Amino acid sequence: MQQEVLAEDRPPQGFIRIDFDRDRRQTTFNGHIGTLYAKRGEKGTADEFVLGFRVHPHMCNPAGGLHGGMMMTVADLVGTMGGGTLVGLRKFLPTVSMTFDFVAPAKVGDWVEGRCEVVRQTRSLLFTSIYLTVGEQKIVRASQVAKIPTGDGQAFGKARLAREEHAAARS
Amino acid sequence: MAIPPGFRELTEAMGFAAANGPWFEKIEDGRAIRGFRPGPQHANALGIVHGGMLAAFLDSAMGTAVFHGIGRRAVTLKLSIDYLGPGRVGDWLQAEGQVIAHDENVAQVRGRLYGPRHDVLAGLGVFSLLSRKRVIRTRS
Numbered sequence: 001m002q003q004e005v006l007a008e009d010r011p012p013q014g015f016i017r018i019d020f021d022r023d024r025r026q027t028t029f030n031g032h033i034g035t036l037y038a039k040r041g042e043k044g045t046a047d048e049f050v051l052g053f054r055v056h057p058h059m060c061n062p063a064g065g066l067h068g069g070m071m072m073t074v075a076d077l078v079g080t081m082g083g084g085t086l087v088g089l090r091k092f093l094p095t096v097s098m099t100f101d102f103v104a105p106a107k108v109g110d111w112v113e114g115r116c117e118v119v120r121q122t123r124s125l126l127f128t129s130i131y132l133t134v135g136e137q138k139i140v141r142a143s144q145v146a147k148i149p150t151g152d153g154q155a156f157g158k159a160r161l162a163r164e165e166h167a168a169a170r171s
Numbered sequence: 172m173a174i175p176p177g178f179r180e181l182t183e184a185m186g187f188a189a190a191n192g193p194w195f196e197k198i199e200d201g202r203a204i205r206g207f208r209p210g211p212q213h214a215n216a217l218g219i220v221h222g223g224m225l226a227a228f229l230d231s232a233m234g235t236a237v238f239h240g241i242g243r244r245a246v247t248l249k250l251s252i253d254y255l256g257p258g259r260v261g262d263w264l265q266a267e268g269q270v271i272a273h274d275e276n277v278a279q280v281r282g283r284l285y286g287p288r289h290d291v292l293a294g295l296g297v298f299s300l301l302s303r304k305r306v307i308r309t310r311s
Contacts, residue, residue, distance in 0.1 A: 026211040029221035033191070060186040067187030068247050069227020076223045092215075095222045099251040 009054040012111065014039040018051075019162040033073060034059055038081075038161055049082040051114040055106055066106035071140045075100060075130045078114035079144035083128040087121050093146040096125070101141040110134045116144075124148050175263060178206050188231065191224060196235070203239040205232040206265045209258060220258030220291075225284060226250070229266045229294050233282040236268025237298050244305065245278060245298035253293045262286045268296075276300055 011017075015037035020030040030036065034053055041047030051074065053059075059070040080093040106112055112134055119127040126148055132140040174180075178195035181188070188194060191213070195206045207228060215221040230247055237245040258264055266284040273279065282294035 020216070028214050028216065029212060029224050030215065032212040033187075033223075057186055058190040061188075062185045067227070068230055068250075069191070069223065070187050072226040072230070072250070073221065073223025076221075076226065092217060094217070095254050097251070097253045098222075098226070099249070100226075100247075101249050102247050 009035055009037070010111075011037045011052060011054070012039075014041075015050075015052050016161040016163060016166045019160050019165075022160060029073070030077065033070060036074070036077070040161075046115055046117075049078075049085045049116070051078050051082060053112055055108050055110045055112060057108055060108060064107065066110070066112070066139075068100075068102055071102065071106075071132060072098070072100055072142075074112070074114055075132055075140055075142040076144070078116050078130045078132070079128045079142070080146050082114070082116045082130075083118055083126050083144070083146065086116070086118050087126065089126075089148065091149055091152065093126060093148060096145040096147050098142060098144045102139075103141055104134075104137055104139045106134050106139050112139070119143075121148075124150070172208055172261075174208075175206065178204075187227070191227065194228070194231070198239065201239060202267065203232070203235045204265055204267045205235065206263060208263050209260050211260060214260050217257075218260065220260060220264070222254060225254075225258055225264075225292050226252055228264070229268075229282050229284045229292050230296070232266035232284070233268035233280045233294060233296050234298060236280060236282070237270055237273075237278050237300070240268075240270040241273055241278065241300075243278075243303065244301040246301065247296060248277065248299045249297040251295045254291075255293055256286075256289045256291050258284075258286060258291045264291065266292075268294075273300070 037052045039050040061067045116128045116130045126146045130142040177197040209220045213224045268282040271279045278298045280296045284292035
């Protein structure tokens with residue numbers, strides 16, 4: 001079934017499905033909203049962490065455009081999961097504050113990508129800037145403040161890149 | 172689970188709102204209040220309600236507040252959100268917006284999302300007002 005999803009989403013080269021709910025009995029929100037993918041690029045480049053997904057009708061508003069709620073959910077995730085990855089934190093980072101500018105719409109069939117830049121990391125906070133894009137077009141600009149929990153905190157849930165499945169689908 | 176009195180389900184919801192609902196609405200003294208009861212599908216890895224879900228819900232309530240406040244359909248231009256406390260799965264959560272100011276083109280809106288015990292989100296948004304002539308097929 002997962003391979004059908006992969007075929008339908010046609011993720012570009014290098015994108016691997018994120019398995020948010022490994023060993024979990026119930027799907028959580030990140031799994032519920034649609035299949036999300038991630039690509040890991042060379043360290044220090046803009047593509048070091050890229051999140052991607054294909055726009056489907058269940059992510060849209062009645063006007064047929066990508067729903068702002070979906071954009072905000074993904075931007076939030078790019079900041080916490082991507083930002084955490086960039087600075088080498090394997091903890092769950094709760095969001096403290098976010099600001100979104102809805103720059104342009106996206107439509108069904110578009111491949112949306114999310115990237116983030118770390119503005120500053122302190123002992124307890126992570127400041128990031130986030131862009132969602134469709135091709136060259138920026139669709140959302142967001143900025144986020146996330147809390148870095150003291151101690152080990154919670155591990156970043158059970159989210160992993162489904163590498164085995166990816167390898168199986170390609171072979 | 173029980174829905175508080177006065178709320179009706181937004182059965183006309185489509186797409187994202189329908190996939191993440193059901194959402195409810197109550198009109199009280201010309202003021203729109205939206206409510207929903209988050210389930211496990213709305214949770215993040217910590218078991219509390221996902222920030223993206225809360226943002227989507229508050230955004231919808233603030234957009235509705237524009238419609239009920241000044242009679243204009245609106246789309247979000249900008250939204251700032253402070254996460255004040257966790258949203259609990261199983262709790263009845265409510266969100267409402269208040270139009271602070273507007274001209275012909277944009278409205279400034281304050282929003283609040285709260286649970287039975289505490290405030291969860293505080294929002295401040297700028298909404299673009301759609302042309303009065305524009306026909307919208309459905310609303311959600």
